[in-house]
Amino acid sequence: MANEGQHAGMGFAGRLQLYLPRIVLSPTVLAAVIFVYGFILWTAWISLTRSGLLPRYELVGFFQYVKLFQNDRWWVASRNLAVFGSLFIFFCVVFGLILAILLDQRIRIEGALRTVYLYPMALSFIVTGTAWRWMLNPGLGLERLVREMGFTSFTFDWLVNSKMSIYTIVIAGVWQSTGFVMALFLAGLRGIDDSIIKAAQVDGASLPKVYWRIIIPSMRPVFFSAVIIMSHIAIKSFDLVMVLTRGGPGYSSDLPATFMYTFAFTRNRLGFGAASAMMMFMAVMAIIVPYLYSELRVKRNV
Amino acid sequence: MSSLTIKDVYKSFGHVEVLKDISLEIQSGEFLVLVGPSGCGKSTLLNLIAGLETVTRGEIFISDRMVRDVSPKDRDIAMVFQTYALYPNMSVRKNISFGLEMRKVPKTEIAKIVGKVAGILQIEELLDRKPAQLSGGQRQRVAMGRALARNPSIFLFDEPLSNLDAKLRVEMRTEIKLLHQRLGVTTVYVTHDQIEAMTLADRIAIMKDGKIQQFDTPRNVYRNPFNQFVAGFIGSPSMNFIPAQVVQIDDGQGVVLDVEGDRSYTLAASPGNGRLAQWVGREVLLGVRPEHLSDSLPDMDEDSNVHELECEVMVVEPTGADTIVFVRINGMEVTCRVHPDSAGKPGETMKFVTDMSRTFFFDPETGERI
Amino acid sequence: MSERSLSVAPRTPGVIAGRIFIYTLLGIAALYFLLPFLIMVMTSLKTMDDIRMGTLISLPREISFEPWSEAWSSACIGVNCQGIKGYFINSIKMVIPAVFISTAFGAVNGYIFSKWRFKGSEVIFSMLLIGCFIPFQVILLPMALTLGKLGIAQSINGLVLVHVVYGLAFTTLFFRNFYVSIPDDLVKAARIDGAGFFRIFWRIILPVSAPIIVVTVIWQTTQIWNDFLFGVVFSGGDSQPVTVGLNNLVNTSTGVKKYNVDMAAAIIAASPTLLVYVLAGKYFLRGLTAGSVKG
Numbered sequence: 001m002a003n004e005g006q007h008a009g010m011g012f013a014g015r016l017q018l019y020l021p022r023i024v025l026s027p028t029v030l031a032a033v034i035f036v037y038g039f040i041l042w043t044a045w046i047s048l049t050r051s052g053l054l055p056r057y058e059l060v061g062f063f064q065y066v067k068l069f070q071n072d073r074w075w076v077a078s079r080n081l082a083v084f085g086s087l088f089i090f091f092c093v094v095f096g097l098i099l100a101i102l103l104d105q106r107i108r109i110e111g112a113l114r115t116v117y118l119y120p121m122a123l124s125f126i127v128t129g130t131a132w133r134w135m136l137n138p139g140l141g142l143e144r145l146v147r148e149m150g151f152t153s154f155t156f157d158w159l160v161n162s163k164m165s166i167y168t169i170v171i172a173g174v175w176q177s178t179g180f181v182m183a184l185f186l187a188g189l190r191g192i193d194d195s196i197i198k199a200a201q202v203d204g205a206s207l208p209k210v211y212w213r214i215i216i217p218s219m220r221p222v223f224f225s226a227v228i229i230m231s232h233i234a235i236k237s238f239d240l241v242m243v244l245t246r247g248g249p250g251y252s253s254d255l256p257a258t259f260m261y262t263f264a265f266t267r268n269r270l271g272f273g274a275a276s277a278m279m280m281f282m283a284v285m286a287i288i289v290p291y292l293y294s295e296l297r298v299k300r301n302v
Numbered sequence: 303m304s305s306l307t308i309k310d311v312y313k314s315f316g317h318v319e320v321l322k323d324i325s326l327e328i329q330s331g332e333f334l335v336l337v338g339p340s341g342c343g344k345s346t347l348l349n350l351i352a353g354l355e356t357v358t359r360g361e362i363f364i365s366d367r368m369v370r371d372v373s374p375k376d377r378d379i380a381m382v383f384q385t386y387a388l389y390p391n392m393s394v395r396k397n398i399s400f401g402l403e404m405r406k407v408p409k410t411e412i413a414k415i416v417g418k419v420a421g422i423l424q425i426e427e428l429l430d431r432k433p434a435q436l437s438g439g440q441r442q443r444v445a446m447g448r449a450l451a452r453n454p455s456i457f458l459f460d461e462p463l464s465n466l467d468a469k470l471r472v473e474m475r476t477e478i479k480l481l482h483q484r485l486g487v488t489t490v491y492v493t494h495d496q497i498e499a500m501t502l503a504d505r506i507a508i509m510k511d512g513k514i515q516q517f518d519t520p521r522n523v524y525r526n527p528f529n530q531f532v533a534g535f536i537g538s539p540s541m542n543f544i545p546a547q548v549v550q551i552d553d554g555q556g557v558v559l560d561v562e563g564d565r566s567y568t569l570a571a572s573p574g575n576g577r578l579a580q581w582v583g584r585e586v587l588l589g590v591r592p593e594h595l596s597d598s599l600p601d602m603d604e605d606s607n608v609h610e611l612e613c614e615v616m617v618v619e620p621t622g623a624d625t626i627v628f629v630r631i632n633g634m635e636v637t638c639r640v641h642p643d644s645a646g647k648p649g650e651t652m653k654f655v656t657d658m659s660r661t662f663f664f665d666p667e668t669g670e671r672i
Numbered sequence: 673m674s675e676r677s678l679s680v681a682p683r684t685p686g687v688i689a690g691r692i693f694i695y696t697l698l699g700i701a702a703l704y705f706l707l708p709f710l711i712m713v714m715t716s717l718k719t720m721d722d723i724r725m726g727t728l729i730s731l732p733r734e735i736s737f738e739p740w741s742e743a744w745s746s747a748c749i750g751v752n753c754q755g756i757k758g759y760f761i762n763s764i765k766m767v768i769p770a771v772f773i774s775t776a777f778g779a780v781n782g783y784i785f786s787k788w789r790f791k792g793s794e795v796i797f798s799m800l801l802i803g804c805f806i807p808f809q810v811i812l813l814p815m816a817l818t819l820g821k822l823g824i825a826q827s828i829n830g831l832v833l834v835h836v837v838y839g840l841a842f843t844t845l846f847f848r849n850f851y852v853s854i855p856d857d858l859v860k861a862a863r864i865d866g867a868g869f870f871r872i873f874w875r876i877i878l879p880v881s882a883p884i885i886v887v888t889v890i891w892q893t894t895q896i897w898n899d900f901l902f903g904v905v906f907s908g909g910d911s912q913p914v915t916v917g918l919n920n921l922v923n924t925s926t927g928v929k930k931y932n933v934d935m936a937a938a939i940i941a942a943s944p945t946l947l948v949y950v951l952a953g954k955y956f957l958r959g960l961t962a963g964s965v966k967g
């Protein structure tokens with residue numbers, strides 16, 4: 001541990017050694033202060049101005065936020081986020097849990113299967129989006145395949161259907177991220193004490209019962225982590241939408257991230273875009289801060 | 303000249319005072335043991351001597367040199383850690399020579415020193431191995447070798463044997479003692495094990511709650527403990543503390559012992575303990591070691607301080623060389639150490655003798671010696 | 673990791689049926705995950721006629737590598753018809769320095785936070801960690817302006833800066849959590865031996881850091897290579913990474929849609945991170961779970 005306290009008689013070299021850790025850390029701290037905290041404050045400031053193409057620094061109150069709430073596209077984006085987010089989290093968690101439980105059963109090819117389930121995480125969302133964009137192609141993709149298999153009246157035009165476009169994002173997102181949730185759950189399952197299971201079995205519980213009544217409830221912290229992380233990913237979703245649907249048709253599959261990009265960078269409405277960014281920021285903080293707080297509290301109780 | 307003086311040292315971490323009013327002085331070549339329960343501050347004190355932490359108040363002198371602002375590497379000390387702290391990526395040879403390298407000792411000199419140290423500790427065959435390939439005892443030796451190679455003024459040991467199994471611990475203990483006899487380097491040794499303390503130390507500093515309870519030779523700490531804590535800490539099985547009423551007996555005082563089975567004895571304290579007079583009619587704690595509650599004691603027939611008691615045996619625990627017998631006195635379970643052949647059976651009554659000149663009296667509230 | 677022995681059950685028909693059920697489900701899941709990739713590969717090897725006449729899962733009638741060479745060097749992306757080669761190279765030029773610098777800083781920072789703690793260092797660490805969580809939308813605007821002021825807007829160097837700055841939180845977290853498990857006594861012993869701050873790092877800490885370096889490099893490479901947001905906002909023209917190139921290719925509105933070229937380009941874009949994953953997937957997994965197990 002580093003020395004603390006008064007060192008009146010220390011030479012320069014000694015002083016330097018003492019402060020060396022702080023000196024070495026300072027670039028990183030500086031970067032965080034400027035590029036994270038400073039920038040967030042700047043964006044917050046701009047969101048309270050009438051900035052258009054160029055930033056203007058006179059504060060005008062919540063003008064942009066009011067405009068935001070009056071903007072139909074923003075509401076569509078927010079509603080989409082809720083729909084996408086909940087479905088995304090739900091299916092990832094359910095599928096991930098089922099896969100984890102299945103894999104936990106002393107499967108011989110577990111390693112290979114795990115590799116297969118996880119590889120989508122190694123792909124960019126752009127690649128995933130490209131693949132699914134092709135597979136869900138209205139004329140040549142899934143629709144045609146099913147029709148060729150005999151169901152001639154099958155239609156699958158979700159990609160270009162404004163009501164259903166958001167669900168294509170769910171499909172692609174779940175495909176990409178289920179493996180990750182599975183990995184989290186698998187690690188959690190492996191962390192459970194075997195003797196508890198054995199005691200339950202001695203008590204006469206069948207395997208499904210053991211899972212349902214004992215194992216799954218004891219995985220609550222993992223559930224929690226998984227939901228938090230998935231929420232985080234959902235709120236930040238940008239790449240997938242851009243490549244899969246571009247937010248379309250129209251703006252039916254827009255999400256806050258794509259909304260912000262559009263208005264800030266292509267429509268040159270800096271203040272408006274900043275406001276939408278701040279909304280996203282506050283949404284994330286609303287989830288993360290309680291989570292971190294509860295984690296820290298648990299630590300202090302231990 | 304490698305003496306160590308610690309004067310009025312206090313150490314706080316934030317608002318928590320971990321060491322209070324520590325003063326010690328040891329001469330060159332002495333083996334000092336800091337012993338106490340966990341949390342007593344002994345490791346912190348060692349870190350202060352090493353320079354890994356700085357004192358909040360007070361001074362430390364190594365060889366009459368004030369070392370307040372001196373960094374660990376300039377204090378001419380070497381340390382052996384509980385976890386050995388061997389550099390995992392370096393061979394044994396490099397581990398031992400690392401400190402010498404840092405001091406820019408010439409390569410030929412280093413080789414000589416490593417060879418010598420390896421010889422002393424008998425680790426020649428291990429020189430090219432990595433720590434992961436060594437057993438616990440071997441790692442301990444390498445750690446000592448690293449310290450030896452530096453030829454320091456003071457050796458510091460931080461619970462070096464705690465991670466070893468019982469048998470190895472006893473072996474290494476003897477080795478450390480032999481090493482000290484051979485090399486005569488001033489040593490400060492931290493442990494929580496009172497047996498280690500007693501066997502290794504020239505002088506012991508017993509610590510509790512950041513204060514030194516007693517700083518004395520092992521013999522004195524055993525025979526003349528300053529307070530209840532020291533009395534109970536040193537010696538195994540530990541001393542019995544029997545609550546007893548003080549009564550006046552002729553010109554002196556004595557205590558009343560009610561033994562299980564409706565026997566009552568009033569034993570006179572050995573003469574010379576004048577302060578007991580103030581306690582007549584009150585309760586004190588009678589401290590008596592199990593080895594002084596035995597079936598027979600030397601000179602028991604002539605010594606007027608030796609008294610006889612008959613007690614009912616509650617539990618018997620044979621341990622080989624002795625047998626531990628539990629009896630009940632003044633409502634308390636009392637440990638007695640007897641010869642295996644004399645031990646009675648549970649329920650039987652046995653004759654015990656105790657030497658009142660080897661007992662102590664403690665204030666039940668403060669734990670101070672009376 | 674020990675295998676769970678939930679049921680060392682006898683091989684009764686019921687148990688065997690159960691096993692078959694489990695394997696079937698797992699097999700279906702494997703198919704679900706593999707199918708898109710297989711489709712991508714097959715589609716990339718078909719001619720456009722083949723695609724128009726076949727279905728998603730029909731095998732190529734004749735295997736053609738045309739789409740691949742076109743994707744690499746002649747596909748039209750926007751106004752340039754030079755394939756994604758240039759974008760691919762841009763990504764390489766961006767990833768290598770960004771990974772190296774962010775990992776190096778992360779290592780030293782992690783070393784400081786775990787072995788050279790000082791008053792307030794834990795607070796600073798938490799402050800740094802928050803940076804892992806922010807949605808990057810809140811920094812896009814000021815960063816774009818700043819890059820402009822520094823003269824590195826729309827350049828690879830600008831991208832490198834951005835990725836380094838926002839990768840520091842993760843890399844520091846990884847290293848710090850790893851170094852916490854190295855005994856503090858080791859640093860104490862080294863200090864007594866006479867080694868100082870940098871010497872201890874160089875000669876003692878770094879040599880045993882191989883596992884975490886691998887995890888961090890893999891994680892950072894994957895994250896930075898796969899990034900799109902920073903790429904599309906902070907780069908332009910000559911400096912765009914392969915993800916932006918791919919997106920532009922796929923979403924181009926001019927000309928005939930060539931799905932086989934799209935697929936080939938996607939596979940090319942995915943190949944580095946996929947390769948890393950296949951070769952070192954174990955470490956990839958460690959990175960995933962290390963990042964999410966906090967503190």
